[in-house]
Amino acid sequence: MEQLPRVAERSPKHLFHASMRSPWAYGLLLACLGWLALVFAPALFAAAGWPHADMLRWLFHPVCHQIPARSFHPLGEPLAACARCTGMYVGFTLGVAAWPQLPRLAAKLAKRPRWILVFMVPLFVDVMFETGAPIRFATGLVAAFPCALLPLMAIADLTAARTPTGDDP
């Protein structure tokens, strides 16, 4: 059986492969999908005439201004989060799903994790201007997609730390 290198000796690629096998990675993806469902649910429930849809919307008030004019309106009702926040949540969820399928790219970004800040530049520029919802959504998505690699790396770290190396007593 192939012996895994010790945690400190493992490259980001090794670590990342470990995270892909972890059920925690699937759990994270499920949590992200659940979060997205909460963003969309109030609009769908309100369109269906459910009277307490606003209670679900309230969940997001600490983290989003929720101004209807700055939100998407599927079925004529605003989402629980603004277009930029929705973009960030969608981008993060896509990242959690996609990074395990892109191991080479993930390993490159994991070697230079500060590059995630570059992807946030469009968002910070966009904040200073009055732009439309699609652009706010897009900049949020671009900013959050690379960030999704970080929790996967944390899972990889923790998975690797618990994996026996073979040279332990």
Place this chain on the structure above:
Amino acid sequence: MMNNPKIKSALIGGGVFGVIAALPYIEMLNMLCCALFVGGGVLAVYFYLKEQTAPLGSPYGDGALIGMMAGVIGGIVTTFVGAVLMALGLAPDWADTAAVLAELESLGVEIPGVAGEATTQEHVEEAILGMELVMNIVMFGIFATIGGLVGMAIFHKKDESAE
């Protein structure tokens, strides 16, 4: 407990940003991509790494843990500091908020329904405070965890020999 560098850093990051997030008007910075919640995690990791001299075994695992602890502490701090400021009259209470919302509405600004409802009901302060506490702990916890990870990505100097 204070000798544990992770807890110490989480207390600093969560405490500082918890207070900032409770300050009237400044709290609105959270509307900018949850900047204050994420900032609590980033600050906690910054202080943690400042005190660490030995290479970290699992940097991102530590970053997530420290961020989450900072978030829980920040959520508790921001709720109670907010409640104290409101009780002292240094922050807008529900009646003030309702008045501001009514004025905004008269200017043609569309107000989300739940915001209006929450400020027009009487005797809801205690219930809202309890819900705010849970909500702040959960939200601060989630976003500060991401902040801790981002902080680790920014400030962690990798041991190149391990590559």
